[in-house]
Amino acid sequence: MEEYLKYVIFAILGGLIAWIGQKIANRKRFLRYTVNTARLGFSTQDEHFGDIQVIWNDTPLSNVHFSRVEI
Secondary structure (H helix, E strand, O other), X not given: OHHHHXXXXXXXXXXXXXXXXHHHHOOOOOOOOEEEEEEEEEOEEEOOOEEEOXXXXXXXXXXXXXXXXXX
């Protein structure tokens, strides 16, 4: 009798776990999004202005961009 009770309990728990997993899996949605990118600055060597550098955290960069993601 105890053996059958164990099987019934495990069957109910397995069904419950499968039901919860299916509920979580069905919540997935595909989202539309857009990405906007803008160039903020760049490093160059200019004859009139001289050496123009973009530095971030003491690291010289050649280009700096700003990106915005809209969901």
